[in-house]
Amino acid sequence: MITAWYCIVSFMLIVYVATDGRNFGAGMLHWVVARKPEERRQVVAAIGPLWSWHEVWLVGFGGTLVAIFPRLMAAAFAGYYLALMLILWCLILRGVSLEVGGHINNPLWQQFWDFVFVVSSCLLAILFGAAAGNLGRGVPLDAQGNFSMAFFTDFKTRGYVGLLDWYTVSVAIFAAIMLAAHGATYLALRTEGPVHERSATYAKYLWGAVAPLFLLISAESWVVRPDLFRSGLYDPLCWLGLFVAIVSAITLISGLSTRRETRAFIGSNGILVGVLATGAAAMFPVMLYSTLAPENSLTANAAAASQSALRYAAVWWPVAFVLASTYFVFISRRYSGKVSLKRDTQGFY
């Protein structure tokens, strides 16, 4: 039961990263792929109507975490206090910039909100990347299952670590590049004209950079958490995740080189899903690893709520998920194809 819930919670977070991640990526590339005002509107129109739908995955993840793994939620959210608050503020600014940027047909207004959009998207990609690095490296959990972390301490990965150290910073940079590549792939799919051309080019370069960096990050992770690799080696799910990532990479390469954008985008999503799923599978059953002493680590069993809570949630969650999937069919029909400024822009009003 707990294993199943671990999978569901990871699934929701992975869906969030894959869907909103492309928005962060598009936001980071906003200035470079779109140079004229109409081109910028095109980028906003490609992600505009869906950002709140994507954010619901984060809300759903957060709520499910409270219900199923309350002790993880309590320890992690309080421990990551400032970093999470920064993420929240950036999410607020990102959402607002998308919503109101198109309201007024005035260059200064739009330049300002484009700026807010780009900066908040970059920060979000980096902060979520650093958070992923923190999950991998671990946090200074004490014997009571609490921790409180500064932004940085001595930049080392053992003992009383900070949010940022050499490892988490490199994961953050890697995540930002990967999400930018993901966003470029998405923009290539949804746009036309110069934005399309530039996005397709950036997608190639950025994915080209991801490949060697991925090997580098894997090597770093080996140094920081060798135990993850030892346990992952015998975990079929890790191999499955890796397999998905490799197949997706092939799909992506063939999509990019033959200009089949849907295929490339599927591959791009698959890589994210595969890599994150591999990480989640390797970590299990530990959810929050302690850098002070491995025995302080918070496992899924220790973090979980009572059996009854898990059972009740298992009844309603599938129903809700089926409903959400139906809406997704509606959404994907409604917002498929290239954005056309005549039809789809957020518009001024």
Add this chain to the structure above:
Amino acid sequence: MNSNLSDPAFWSRLQFGFTLSYHYLFPQLTMGLAWFLVYWKWRALRTGDEKYNQAARFWAKIFGLNFAVGVVSGIPMEFQFGTNWAGFSRHAGGVIGQTLAMEGMFAFFLESAFVGALIWGERRLGPRYHFMAAAAVAVGSWTSGYFIIVTNAFMQHPVGYQVEANGSLGLTSLNAYLLNPWAWIQFAHNQMAAVVTGSFVVAALGAFYALRGLYPTQARLYLRAGTFTGLIASILVAFPTGDQQAKMVGRHQPVTLAAMEGRFVGGAKAGVAIIGQPNVAARRLDNPIEVPGGLSFLAYGHFGSFVHGLEDYPQDIWPDNIELLYYSFHLMITLGTLFILLMAYANILHWRGRLEKSTLLLWVLMLAFPFPYLANTLGWMTAELGRQPWLLYNLFYTRDGYSKVVSNGNTIFTLIGFVGLYFVLGLLFLFLVGREVSHGPETEEPLASPLAEPSV
């Protein structure tokens, strides 16, 4: 909470109270306005009269701005259960997390999938599906409200739980938890109050246009819909929902009722104070003007009923800020009464065909719209201050619920951040809504191709 400003629980409470009160300014209008949109879209379908479509289109834009601020200010609420209230999440997460997750999964997916279609999709969807998008958004917003009310009702009146071996709370019955009798009454009361806000805003804009002599058809429509719904909803807020809510507080939280009324000494034939200032040190109400037997009647149905006073209870379970609780409750009641009188008068004038000619009343209607927001906030302050010192009534103290690892330095820093960010957000919101209002409802085609036809 004591008055000690170095108490971390105080800062976490202040931050949660501030971010939540601010956030709720937006959903209350969304929930109230949603059914106006559904009604207008339905009238447009039935009658084919374009004025209903114009009204729906115009208010959908104001709805959209509200919705956006509601979304961005709502996400911090859920996160703060973990960041600032880790003790509470650890203790009761298995129970309250259910509804927090259900809100996202059942309500937000529905709302956010269709809100874009409601605002931007009129041309693509056609009238029938556009009506359905409006209905989906309305249902989504009320569903989300219900899940949050259930969460709060559990804090006010815990049901369907058991204490597990490790001391935390587990769920024994999801049905009992979701169908908490407290939740039903609180939901009815709260939703009617949201409709009051929506009605007052709609009526205020109608009054504004009527006074300016602009868009007469739309102005009449808003005035009629706003004042009619406003009267019904204002009455329903007070009776039966508010009345039942107070009786429920009397049943399950008698000490809270005593504090809300500033009643220190128990007794039969308890009066209800119209005016008076609680003096906690002297344990009396200063300068009281009371209706004799009023409280006995309101709480228990007989003028002679015995009503407990605060002194019947140990002081450590008194709500920790009796003065603020008393004023919140009394101001809410006063405002609610004024709402009924104002809307009744407006409906009488309308019935006699003089509503749009009565300049004075139009001015009052135009300026009255902030007060339902105030009354809603005061109502929630009554509920939450009245629950103290408990986080879960009779189960778990607020002082045990905050995050022990988060320092005051962090909480005060983020509180300042939220205040600054939300202030700017508020200015931006008012500016954009003001712009919509000055553009007016009649100039717009369905939103679709703004770049091809620059409209500004």
